[in-house]
Amino acid sequence: MRSAKDFFRPLAVGAPAPVTEVPARPSRMIHFFDPSNEKMAAKVPAMVGTVDVLLGNLEDAVKADRKEAARAGLVAIARSTDFGEHTQLWTRVNALDSPWVLDDLTTLVTEIGDKLDVIMVPKVQGAEDIHYVDRLLAQLEARVGLTRPILVHAILETARGMVNVEEIAGASPRMQGVSLGPADLAADRRMKTTRVGGGHPGYLVRQDAVGGDVHAGRATYQQDLWHYTIARMVDACAANGIFPYYGPFGDIKDVVGCEDQFRNAFLLGCVGAWSLHPAQIDIAKRVFSPSADDVAHARRVKESMGDGTGAVMLDGKMEDDASLKQCLVILELAERLSQTDPELAELYRQ
Ligand SMILES: CC(C)(COP(=O)(O)OP(=O)(O)OC[C@H]1O[C@@H](n2cnc3c(N)ncnc32)[C@H](O)[C@@H]1OP(=O)(O)O)[C@@H](O)C(=O)NCCC(=O)NCCSC(=O)C[C@](C)(O)C(=O)O
Numbered sequence: 001m002r003s004a005k006d007f008f009r010p011l012a013v014g015a016p017a018p019v020t021e022v023p024a025r026p027s028r029m030i031h032f033f034d035p036s037n038e039k040m041a042a043k044v045p046a047m048v049g050t051v052d053v054l055l056g057n058l059e060d061a062v063k064a065d066r067k068e069a070a071r072a073g074l075v076a077i078a079r080s081t082d083f084g085e086h087t088q089l090w091t092r093v094n095a096l097d098s099p100w101v102l103d104d105l106t107t108l109v110t111e112i113g114d115k116l117d118v119i120m121v122p123k124v125q126g127a128e129d130i131h132y133v134d135r136l137l138a139q140l141e142a143r144v145g146l147t148r149p150i151l152v153h154a155i156l157e158t159a160r161g162m163v164n165v166e167e168i169a170g171a172s173p174r175m176q177g178v179s180l181g182p183a184d185l186a187a188d189r190r191m192k193t194t195r196v197g198g199g200h201p202g203y204l205v206r207q208d209a210v211g212g213d214v215h216a217g218r219a220t221y222q223q224d225l226w227h228y229t230i231a232r233m234v235d236a237c238a239a240n241g242i243f244p245y246y247g248p249f250g251d252i253k254d255v256v257g258c259e260d261q262f263r264n265a266f267l268l269g270c271v272g273a274w275s276l277h278p279a280q281i282d283i284a285k286r287v288f289s290p291s292a293d294d295v296a297h298a299r300r301v302k303e304s305m306g307d308g309t310g311a312v313m314l315d316g317k318m319e320d321d322a323s324l325k326q327c328l329v330i331l332e333l334a335e336r337l338s339q340t341d342p343e344l345a346e347l348y349r350q
């Protein structure tokens with residue numbers, strides 16, 4: 001563990017100074033595309049301005065014999081696309097034990113480091129994985145003379161990563177956030193599911209039996225398989241000043257189930273989710289932007305609370321310093337989103 005004094009010093013001579021605070025840029029949807037898929041990649045330039053984050057994926061879902069093509073495709077897209085002020089460019093590199101990751105990091109930082117905002121690292125097991133990437137990025141940034149550091153995002157997809165999530169979240173000033181990786185995590189934990197995110201009809205609680213008949217008319221309630229994981233990830237991120245994300249929902253056609261999972265994550269503290277298909281972009285935008293009603297309510301509480309201390313009654317409910325703080329979270333998010341999304345700015349003005 002570096003000393004507090006050294007924590008914010010560059011890890012290579014000539015590398016940019018680490019950030020002391022992670023920029024809170026909108027990242028409601030991290031939109032995945034495969035840069036080796038020409039049809040998909042061709043759609044990317046037109047998506048600038050319609051999504052918060054475009055992510056060129058090099059890892060799982062890209063075929064082994066297309067890894068180099070994906071890397072080269074991402075370089076070409078980054079060079080030829082103006083991402084404007086409001087759309088960030090991220091990538092997901094291959095796993096640290098894979099044969100591709102060293103070339104992924106070296107090529108991407110060297111060729112398009114000035115365009116890349118965040119590098120997502122899959123299957124992070126502990127702080128040591130972040131320390132490795134941290135030093136390598138500093139060396140590469142120094143080599144090409146980058147003036148701002150590239151941030152790092154960890155995917156939580158192993159039991160060991162889960163156990164170490166707090167130390168991962170605090171491992172470097174580069175840490176931007178953490179996403180749930182439900183498919184790999186389920187496999188690593190030996191969960192008996194076969195899905196990418198979402199619930200399972202078998203994971204339920206059942207109403208008590210009435211009159212001793214255990215078979216008669218007992219309602220069941222499906223439970224959320226991911227509650228513990230997301231809640232723990234949110235705490236690890238909040239405690240370290242970085243951002244938590246739901247990750248992917250693989251049942252593309254189930255737009256309702258997707259919205260529910262995203263909303264659970266939003267309510268628990270996540271700032272965004274991944275969109276794997278264009279159909280999921282608007283779902284994430286809707287869910288991870290506070291509703292006009294919530295914003296209006298938060299404003300009323302703020303107005304009624306004067307200097308922010310004490311307790312008042314509003315519509316039959318007690319509001320105090322702590323409920324005001326929750327309202328300020330909503331208002332701060334609404335304010336930030338209004339700066340980049342004119343439709344929301346208009347909606348929140350009403
Ligand atoms: C699901 C798939 C196969 C359906 O692809 P499709 O072509 O069958 O779908 P479609 O409905 O027919 O597509 C309609 C149109 O949209 C286009 N399109 C389709 N998707 C996209 C996209 N993302 N971005 C931009 N355009 C897209 C597609 O090319 C097509 O264009 P067309 O109308 O001109 O023919 C496809 O959407 C896809 O490959 N998405 C990305 C998948 C991905 O990145 N997976 C990895 C992340 S999840 C993960 O890794 C797990 C994790 C975290 O690691 C862990 O839990 O462990």
Ligand SMILES: [Mg+2]
Binds near residue numbers: 157
């Ligand atoms: Mg995975």
